[in-house]
Amino acid sequence: MIGVATALHLQRRGWSVVLVDRSEPGRETSYGNTGIIQGEAVRPYPMPRDFASLLRIALGRTNDVRYRLLALPRHLGPLLQYWRNSAPERHARISAAYAPIITRAVHEHDVFIREAGAGNLVQRNGFHLFHREQAALDGAIAIAEAMRAAYGVKFRALTADELTRAEPGLKQAGVGAIHWQDSWTVSDPGGLVTAYAALFQGLGGAFVHGDATTLTQTSSGWSVQSTDGRIEAEAAIVALGPWSPDLLRRFGYRFPLVRKRGYHRHYAGGTSLQLPLIDTSLGYGMAPMARGLRITTGAEFTGPDAPPTPVQLDHAEAAARQLVDLGDRVEADPWYGTRPCTPDMLPVLGQAPRHRGLWMNFGHGHQGFTLGPVTGRLLAELMTGESPVVDAAPYRPERF
Numbered sequence: 579m580i581g582v583a584t585a586l587h588l589q590r591r592g593w594s595v596v597l598v599d600r601s602e603p604g605r606e607t608s609y610g611n612t613g614i615i616q617g618e619a620v621r622p623y624p625m626p627r628d629f630a631s632l633l634r635i636a637l638g639r640t641n642d643v644r645y646r647l648l649a650l651p652r653h654l655g656p657l658l659q660y661w662r663n664s665a666p667e668r669h670a671r672i673s674a675a676y677a678p679i680i681t682r683a684v685h686e687h688d689v690f691i692r693e694a695g696a697g698n699l700v701q702r703n704g705f706h707l708f709h710r711e712q713a714a715l716d717g718a719i720a721i722a723e724a725m726r727a728a729y730g731v732k733f734r735a736l737t738a739d740e741l742t743r744a745e746p747g748l749k750q751a752g753v754g755a756i757h758w759q760d761s762w763t764v765s766d767p768g769g770l771v772t773a774y775a776a777l778f779q780g781l782g783g784a785f786v787h788g789d790a791t792t793l794t795q796t797s798s799g800w801s802v803q804s805t806d807g808r809i810e811a812e813a814a815i816v817a818l819g820p821w822s823p824d825l826l827r828r829f830g831y832r833f834p835l836v837r838k839r840g841y842h843r844h845y846a847g848g849t850s851l852q853l854p855l856i857d858t859s860l861g862y863g864m865a866p867m868a869r870g871l872r873i874t875t876g877a878e879f880t881g882p883d884a885p886p887t888p889v890q891l892d893h894a895e896a897a898a899r900q901l902v903d904l905g906d907r908v909e910a911d912p913w914y915g916t917r918p919c920t921p922d923m924l925p926v927l928g929q930a931p932r933h934r935g936l937w938m939n940f941g942h943g944h945q946g947f948t949l950g951p952v953t954g955r956l957l958a959e960l961m962t963g964e965s966p967v968v969d970a971a972p973y974r975p976e977r978f
């Protein structure tokens with residue numbers, strides 16, 4: 579999503595752009611997500627800091643976070659920074675830097691959705707944050723009210739009866755839900771990226787297969803090997819999602835990343851939902867998609883090449899079966915991928931501090947599917963020397 583959206587924004591500013599990917603556009607993290615264009619997510623996810631929550635995670639008593647003990651040492655450094663940045667005052671400052679891009683995200687998607695003729699993939703009716711306990715729902719409503727007061731994001735608090743009316747397929751409605759009304763949802767997230775890539779190519783942009791690890795600096799700019807031969811350019815943009823820090827390490831940059839693996843699987847033949855539903859107490863989501871009802875999981879901290887251990891997905895499936903008639907599993911093996919989260923929850927966007935013409939746009943964490951078009955625009959504006967749509971200072975790579 580990030581690479582394709584950036585390519586589109588550069589193209590409309592007159593750049594000649596080649597999009598290079600080892601795979602097809604929209605086949606990795608931007609394929610596997612919950613498909614919500616999260617206009618409501620003005621506060622990025624903080625890490626829990628209270629002792630009770632941390633103890634529950636440590637003892638494996640929560641389904642939204644899971645870790646493999648042997649993999650923990652590699653995560654500890656970024657997690658410690660993430661923990662520090664989740665303190666209330668820091669998190670408030672970070673949210674103030676995050677909100678300007680989130681609140682523009684739906685509009686920026688709208689432009690591309692119209693131009694790409696992809697409206698058939700998009701619902702504009704929001705999603706439900708489902709709660710099983712009244713105290714948790716009351717707390718969430720208080721936070722939602724604060725977000726509405728500060729940023730104008732729209733929501734409705736639904737009682738269990740109201741939720742049942744909105745979602746007749748639910749077998750139980752807990753204590754109700756928050757209906758976030760500003761967010762849009764997509765029935766095929768990878769398909770939306772494909773549609774944006776087709777728009778880019780239709781307007782004359784080139785897409786080629788190639789390996790970004792062949793990127794080298796030349797006397798006049800940058801060069802990368804593709805299946806169509808070597809591509810020379812004045813500038814290069816690293817938008818490799820969770821793979822970005824690995825490539826940038828070769829140029830001497832060390833970006834910490836909180837690597838949160840998530841899983842999904844589709845279910846078909848049962849009852850579907852009208853809108854995506856996030857089951858907050860069990861830390862998973864259910865989203866009606868073209869392939870069936872997609873269940874997505876929270877964060878797993880494991881090794882980058884560790885085999886799949888879909889324990890959270892199994893728990894989520896069991897919990898989801900209490901709520902809806904799920905039907906059958908569509909795939910034998912679940913999909914999994916990594917949310918590229920920075921320890922300060924903000925994307926890395928701007929020019930490399932020590933390499934002229936090397937630009938970065940990655941680290942969009944839990945909301946990269948949402949943020950592609952707006953951060954693509956911001957990076958294109960910086961590269962072109964236009965005055966940017968929002969202040970880009972909080973995202974600059976130098977902060978790491």
Ligand SMILES: Cc1cc2nc3c(=O)[nH]c(=O)nc-3n(C[C@H](O)[C@H](O)[C@H](O)COP(=O)(O)OP(=O)(O)OC[C@H]3O[C@@H](n4cnc5c(N)ncnc54)[C@H](O)[C@@H]3O)c2cc1C
Nearest residue numbers: 579580600607608611612613614790819840945946947948
């Ligand atoms: C379970 C889950 C649910 C989520 N739900 C949501 C949601 O509802 N809403 C939301 O906004 N976000 C969501 N996210 C987060 C979102 O999916 C990501 O932030 C976003 O997709 C990142 O996009 P990206 O373009 O940076 O990375 P990617 O989509 O991973 O793209 C990276 C690209 O780089 C290419 N690449 C990698 N290495 C190389 C190489 N060496 N050479 C060439 N090409 C290479 C890959 O092929 C890929 O196309 C979710 C994530 C997960 C895991």
